[in-house]
Amino acid sequence: MFKEYNPINNKEFQILDHKGKVVAKEMMPPIKDDELLKAYKEMLFARTADLQIVSYQRQGRIYTYPPNYGQEAISGAVGALIKDSDWLVPAFREMGAMLAKGVTLKELFLYFMGYEDGSKFSKAKKTLPISVPIASQLLHAAGLGYAIKYNKEKDLVYAFVGDGGTSEGDFHEAVNFAGVWKVPVIFIIQNNQYGISTPTRMQTASDNLAVKAIAYGVKGIKVDGNDYFAMYKAIQESIKVCEAGEGPVLIEAVTYRKGAHTTSDDPTKYRTKEEEEQWDLKDPLKRLKSYLIAKKIWSDKEEEKVIEQYKVEVDRQFLEAENYGPYPKEDIFKYMYAEMPDDLKDQEREYERFMEWKAARAK
Amino acid sequence: MFKEYNPINNKEFQILDHKGKVVAKEMMPPIKDDELLKAYKEMLFARTADLQIVSYQRQGRIYTYPPNYGQEAISGAVGALIKDSDWLVPAFREMGAMLAKGVTLKELFLYFMGYEDGSKFSKAKKTLPISVPIASQLLHAAGLGYAIKYNKEKDLVYAFVGDGGTSEGDFHEAVNFAGVWKVPVIFIIQNNQYGISTPTRMQTASDNLAVKAIAYGVKGIKVDGNDYFAMYKAIQESIKVCEAGEGPVLIEAVTYRKGAHTTSDDPTKYRTKEEEEQWDLKDPLKRLKSYLIAKKIWSDKEEEKVIEQYKVEVDRQFLEAENYGPYPKEDIFKYMYAEMPDDLKDQEREYERFMEWKAARAK
């Protein structure tokens, strides 16, 4: 597959077309109906949550949030294939993949409400926190990959970055290190066409982003990131590459950020309605839904029903997060070091003295 | 040419083979005999100087020096084609190109003797100082290219980096920016097979280094860097690309560092005699000399004669540098800022007071 879709030819790998029709049957991964439905529902859950978060944000109940809307198939496919023992290295727009690893919505809410505790995943193992400095996390992925190889384990690393992120030096160094070391990392570029307001063509003059794999002597493939099956298949094949010790793989997942960059962003400043409408036709969930309905394993009615359930569940977890309570002062100190320096202890005591004075003064 | 030698096919562009035989006549650039001789002699001068510097260093008359030995054809070809109004952005192993721009040997000596004055080129215009932090200078080249384009000038930027340098994030960002901006920069990778002791295959898993051009959507070519004609022709073609506004070109010049990494390095630790001998057969000067002798425009006798002259000239400039005199204390302060802060003036006065005390104490 990597030969056929050598990114030098700028061919995009697709299985399910924009209308939900299978256009590359021979490539179709054998996914059981129940698994497929499960995956679809997970994406639907992610989307429901995502849309709801945006409305919480409008109500001022949560801080800045970067919507995943429109990009769900990528995280969905990763979520379906990632093992508990694999590492997930997110950027910040991979809710589905994080939920699949066991991160709870409540934790994500806590994070975006301004609690570091939201990154202390209670159930998700081998999942790094959201990484804000663009592309920097990819190097951690390469290092995790080294550890896996070093320990002769069979696990993988899934690492995410955006189209904008491919411009950073760390992107280059990460894929290059992984290439030299031949470590089992699947680098996934979510090419959602923009880095905030900057279109991909202003990030790079290369024909596509997958082609950058050539610079590192690793396999690369450009995939329709709104096509769940194509993403699934591409990842499956990448897993084989990694497991054969030929690792890493660079996947460009072509998608579209249907929402704003973050809740503080206004996309009308830099993109047109027409463009948004064009991409709406390629929506990953609509597409898969058509397929499922045609297969008669899903219906609008069922969808409505589960969405209602999801909304309740999202709200439940949101309220839990909202009632998380105050942020104890010691939390700003105690996690700074594995072994806390004395001086930091003194600083904490100094703060306590101030708080005592403040309390006394308030009386 | 860039199509035929698309680096994806890993073909190396060569005109003059290892034995001095022309193997691609149709590609031969039309260089007049006197120009060719001039270029050869310049390379010979550079080599003579280079070897002599190493011996000065052994005598403890100069600090650490990175020899150019074996890589002269690359700087030679650039030197023959670079205009006064073009920018030269060196790394630190481009003596020939620097001399061609008008940097004097004396200045280079001063630099390696430990005077910043050696970077205050008195005659060379548009030449940046040697850049020590690997690959960082390439971004300056992209910026210079932007200025040229912005000012609608017709000039070019020649920027150098080593094979090791291609691993740095700045390499990536520089070629990428230049590609997006389509600015007239010729990036030349001197692939001399090692970054200090690290062989190129441990820098990257890519098939060659020129192929990295694809990641940036720019033209790239792998050239026999020990073949003066091939380098000359590749640069000529790159100039055309730049002048047509099609922006940067990435040239991988395949060569070999015949000397040590620097005078403090011992290559026997990491490479074999056999390898060195293999590469010795491909020596750029020997090869061109065979060609010139066959063409009957050069002889061993002439060569001996000019080398003797060169040695005298090198020595003359070396002695001048050696007698440059003491380093005035104000020089450590006065160039720090275009407008010196008061506090720095105070620091200088403080130092003067100490020197007075010291002088008084010595009496």
Add this chain to the structure above:
Amino acid sequence: MVNAINDALDIKLKEDRNVVVYGEDVGVEGGVFRVTEGLQMIHGAERVFDSPLAESGIVGTAIGMAIAGMRPVVEMQFCGFIYPAFNQIISHASRMHNRSRGVHKTPMVIRMPYGGGINALEHHSESMEAIFGHIPGLKVIAPSTPHDAKGMLISAIESDDTILFMEPKRIYRAIKQEVAEGKYTIPLGKANVLSQGKDVTVVSFGAMIREVQKAIVMAKEAGISVELIDLRSIYPIDKETIAKSVKKTGRIITVTEGPKSFGLGAEISQIAIEEAFLHLEAPPARVSGYDVIVPLPKGEHHYMQDPLKIFYEIEKIVKY
């Protein structure tokens, strides 16, 4: 302040063709804080433009442009994202002039919103002026009012040195102030005595000035007279103004947002002891962040200096 900065950029773009403005999303979008809004429309996409997402690339290319005679003004989107450019700043932007013995100048401005108090994600609230102040060859400045922002930025663009211009994002839109129209400059490196006092000198800059001013009101009620120095310039520091003040008051406190250790506070204290040791009636004090990461919004109040905390320290030093 956003308008004042926009105005300064507009004036310099108009006046000097060598000035260009670029960075992530500064073009069409006008920057995430809308500081460069409208400038691309007026001056064209060749002069005001989006760069690829790469901070080292932004600063590194600006160095090249500056060497070629241009005057680039580049934006780092947030204080926490300047670090990928650190090597270009410390190894080149601040050194090219010295390295080339004055042959190559790097007249460029790196603009950067800094500081906390905006309920932001990690890396969006930092105040690391001390790190930049320690880099020889760099000048570091920060305005505290729209008026200063405009005049200082114009001076910075006209300076032949490399200047880090730190913008207190917390007060980007908080301070209403009439800003003089047209061009004016404010000399770099000079502090501004914002209020006269006799009991204690408070040194601060940027967004903290407003907090200190509120503390000064409390202090006044408590009968304490505070002299407030707005540093304006982090490097070089206006020693003279500090020395004069502390000789008068005998007490000095530095209020900053950054981590305590190796911070601006220690530097100001050192200056006070070097310049006015015999006048000191109490140990020069620093009110600063703790040596911790700026907490996420829910914990940020534990970290930031608020007027009460500043007043607490003022009272403490006066009672010393």
Add this chain to the structure above:
Amino acid sequence: MVNAINDALDIKLKEDRNVVVYGEDVGVEGGVFRVTEGLQMIHGAERVFDSPLAESGIVGTAIGMAIAGMRPVVEMQFCGFIYPAFNQIISHASRMHNRSRGVHKTPMVIRMPYGGGINALEHHSESMEAIFGHIPGLKVIAPSTPHDAKGMLISAIESDDTILFMEPKRIYRAIKQEVAEGKYTIPLGKANVLSQGKDVTVVSFGAMIREVQKAIVMAKEAGISVELIDLRSIYPIDKETIAKSVKKTGRIITVTEGPKSFGLGAEISQIAIEEAFLHLEAPPARVSGYDVIVPLPKGEHHYMQDPLKIFYEIEKIVKY
């Protein structure tokens, strides 16, 4: 000291399979200073190896390994080449523990030769400890003897925190000292009082210790008794030891190689005034580099602290 460091690495490589050593040219070549010489031969190329030439890559991948439970010890070839890794250090290595509320640890050591006095090219002579000391979440240490180097490095490798280990390259081979065989550790964060004195306290670290010791001999001849504190740890600073000493001597000088402003000197002075203001008989002083780039070899003597200059300052503070 080179041997002592090599020994420490060898011991930890033997003892703990999670320890790996990598960086530019550290494998076959054994590092440009031969610090890692022979280790690849003993422990194999999977555990001691050359990395691509990319500092951000080196530190960034080490973070990943550390999170996975390994204990990488990486080398920056020279102090001036750590800056491309600055973002990984300040944004991740020092923060992952806090960010993940302790779930992810980053037990890793970044080794780096630092400091001047070796007649080197630009970027090879810097001493920027103050910048790193200002980074919350990082620990910064520097030995001054082979004995300390070995024990401190072993402690650093065993620590669960991220540690910057600054090696005074100028005295890599200068100090002859018998180093105890086998494993021993030296607790991090504790300073070492190298000589007792009563007139003035000198605080220093790394390669400057030797220079101070020479100055102390001069001082002794001049009848001045100096107490010398080898800081060992730049962050955290051992306040207690400093406070105790300065309360006794009443005078304190910090001797460092880095630029003056925002340097270690100011921090130590601040600590002295916070802890012992009423004991001070003279303003705490700093002997440091100037706010300039370390000059190339021919000018370096104008910049560096030598015994005479240190003695000059000692005499000055005692006569204050």
